[in-house]
Amino acid sequence: MSANIFITEERIEGADDGPLSGTTVAVKDNISTEGVRTTCGSKMLAEYVPPYDATVVERLKAAGATIVGKANMDEFGMGTTTETSHFGSTDNPAAPGHVPGGSSGGSAAAVAAGEADLALGSDTGGSVRCPAAFCGVVGIKPTYGLVSRYGLVAYANSLEQIGPFGETVEDAAQLLDVIAGEDDRDATTRETPLADDASYADAATGSVNDLQIGVPTELLEGADEGVVETFWDAIGELEDRGAEYHEVSLPSVEHAVEAYYVIAMSEASSNLARFDGVRYGHSSDAEGNWNETFAQTRKEGFGDEVKRRILLGTYALSAGYHDKYYKKAQDARAWVKQDFDEALSEADVLASPTMPVPPFELGESLDDPLQMYLADANTVPINLADLPAISVPAGETDGLPVGLQLVGPAFGEERLIRAASALA
Amino acid sequence: MSDDAVSPEEVRHVAELARVDLADDEVDRFTEQFRDILEYFETLDEVPEVDREADLTNVMRPDEDRDSLDREAALENASETEDGYFKGPNVS
Numbered sequence: 001m002s003a004n005i006f007i008t009e010e011r012i013e014g015a016d017d018g019p020l021s022g023t024t025v026a027v028k029d030n031i032s033t034e035g036v037r038t039t040c041g042s043k044m045l046a047e048y049v050p051p052y053d054a055t056v057v058e059r060l061k062a063a064g065a066t067i068v069g070k071a072n073m074d075e076f077g078m079g080t081t082t083e084t085s086h087f088g089s090t091d092n093p094a095a096p097g098h099v100p101g102g103s104s105g106g107s108a109a110a111v112a113a114g115e116a117d118l119a120l121g122s123d124t125g126g127s128v129r130c131p132a133a134f135c136g137v138v139g140i141k142p143t144y145g146l147v148s149r150y151g152l153v154a155y156a157n158s159l160e161q162i163g164p165f166g167e168t169v170e171d172a173a174q175l176l177d178v179i180a181g182e183d184d185r186d187a188t189t190r191e192t193p194l195a196d197d198a199s200y201a202d203a204a205t206g207s208v209n210d211l212q213i214g215v216p217t218e219l220l221e222g223a224d225e226g227v228v229e230t231f232w233d234a235i236g237e238l239e240d241r242g243a244e245y246h247e248v249s250l251p252s253v254e255h256a257v258e259a260y261y262v263i264a265m266s267e268a269s270s271n272l273a274r275f276d277g278v279r280y281g282h283s284s285d286a287e288g289n290w291n292e293t294f295a296q297t298r299k300e301g302f303g304d305e306v307k308r309r310i311l312l313g314t315y316a317l318s319a320g321y322h323d324k325y326y327k328k329a330q331d332a333r334a335w336v337k338q339d340f341d342e343a344l345s346e347a348d349v350l351a352s353p354t355m356p357v358p359p360f361e362l363g364e365s366l367d368d369p370l371q372m373y374l375a376d377a378n379t380v381p382i383n384l385a386d387l388p389a390i391s392v393p394a395g396e397t398d399g400l401p402v403g404l405q406l407v408g409p410a411f412g413e414e415r416l417i418r419a420a421s422a423l424a
Numbered sequence: 425m426s427d428d429a430v431s432p433e434e435v436r437h438v439a440e441l442a443r444v445d446l447a448d449d450e451v452d453r454f455t456e457q458f459r460d461i462l463e464y465f466e467t468l469d470e471v472p473e474v475d476r477e478a479d480l481t482n483v484m485r486p487d488e489d490r491d492s493l494d495r496e497a498a499l500e501n502a503s504e505t506e507d508g509y510f511k512g513p514n515v516s
Contacts, residue, residue, distance in 0.1 A: 047501075048501055049500065049501060051493055051497035051498070051500060051501075052493070184485055187483040187485070188483075252471075255467065255468060255470065255471050258464055258465045258467055258468050259468065259471075261461075261465070262465055262468070269442060273442075273443075276443075276512075277503065278502065278503075278504075278510050278511075278512040278513075279498075279501065279502050279510050280501035280502060281501070283503035283504075288513065289513060289514050289515065289516055290512060290513045290514065290515045290516075291443060292513075293513040294443045294513075295439075295440075295443045295444060295445040296445050298442075298443055298444045298445070299444060299445035299446065299447075302444065304450075307444055307446070307450070307454075308454065308457065310442050310444060311435065311438050311439055311442055311444065311454065311458075312458065312461060312462075314438050314441050314442040315430070315434075315438045315458070315462075316465070318438065318441065324466075324468075325465055325468065328468035328469065328471055329468060330476075331468075331471050331472070331473055331474045332468060332471045332474075334474040334475070334476040335471060335472065335474045338474065369457055369461065370457070370460050370461050370464060373461075
């Protein structure tokens with residue numbers, strides 16, 4: 001069976017000279033590439049060819065990188081396994097027969113399989129960190145606003161960031177150096193806080209002396225036993241190198257998953273309204289008026305998970321339910337932010353397992369969407385709080401990769417990279 | 425199951441609002457799944473009201489002319505066009 005890592009294999013050469021010359025990069029297929037189809041893992045965009053590059057792609061090219069393909073993903077970024085892709089699931093190179101995680105599963109798999117040196121994914125609720133953990137590679141979810149989202153096909157704007165994958169923390173940080181920074185086409189971006197002669201890659205010194213690690217107890221509860229053991233072994237390794245840990249409590253994270261899904265689905269229901277089959281994308285042959293044709297086009301073009309989220313998002317925003325779901329979810333989001341701010345006032349970084357479980361077997365988990373949503377418990381709070389996080393390989397349980405997640409303060413990527421580089 | 429659990433009619437209604445046609449078996453499946461998912465979302469009732477210290481600023485840029493996509497590129501992905509315009513189905 002082919003690993004099905006790429007939806008489109010295509011060599012896009014970058015500039016002759018640059019910090020990434022001679023480096024190959026896989027790009028998640030929801031990031032626009034001029035002249036090369038960008039499907040979002042959906043039948044809806046199976047033939048869509050963007051007329052422009054995303055800002056991150058422009059920066060990759062300018063840095064001399066060679067893009068080697070558009071990586072497989074859950075449809076529109078909606079999923080935790082890369083099994084909702086219209087183009088079939090991706091096998092996990094680090095654990096064959098298991099899912100690579102999602103939604104940037106193809107990107108993580110490309111690095112794990114050696115098909116690319118580096119990769120770009122997008123992380124709305126863990127979609128870079130989950131596949132990094134499942135595939136045994138490094139993934140960074142940058143602070144909201146550090147990386148431009150111009151040219152990223154939007155799913156949930158207030159939550160998502162484009163993030164890099166690499167085999168080592170230093171590799172991923174080098175890609176972050178290339179894509180980070182202000183973009184006048186995305187008003188949510190900011191300049192990097194780096195000093196003039198500094199880079200994220202330079203921060204990968206492996207030094208954790210006197211690093212104070214907070215471990216949120218809530219993010220260990222209910223996790224798989226083998227995952228928790230592997231996590232503590234990794235914390236032990238950091239302790240051996242001079243770090244200290246203490247337990248912290250984040251009561252708000254108990255409500256993060258439901259808040260995340262209400263907000264993400266609500267934003268999705270609005271964002272995906274653009275797919276009407278008129279200007280681009282799949283178009284139904286159905287006869288009828290605008291509404292009938294529109295609804296038929298979307299029936300044919302969207303898969304189950306996308307329909308589920310559009311409908312639930314529409315429901316959550318509809319008259320009579322807005323206060324019950326959406327407003328409450330925004331309260332929970334503010335609470336999560338406060339909790340993290342407080343915990344990070346007494347720790348340099350927070351640590352948890354990235355995923356509470358090892359990679360699922362292919363096909364194991366598709367039938368029960370709620371169970372799948374619950375698997376995102378450790379990653380979604382970070383998106384709600386707009387914070388940066390990194391997933392590094394922590395070891396294995398029963399031969400399956402386990403990731404350790406470190407969370408830092410807003411724009412504290414250097415600190416995270418330094419700490420994580422002690423492990424990979 | 426709570427009293428206000430979602431019904432097949434509500435699923436159809438929301439699908440209509442969202443302009444997504446559903447097959448009958450999809451309606452049945454979604455009704456069942458939405459029941460579980462919405463019941464789970466109801467635990468948001470336990471969330472206390474939180475003061476939001478939103479530090480929001482509008483970000484403006486100068487209103488300057490810029491190049492945009494030319495018409496040909498903008499129409500490239502459309503299934504039907506006419507005289508340089510997108511062609512959509514009848515509105516009514």
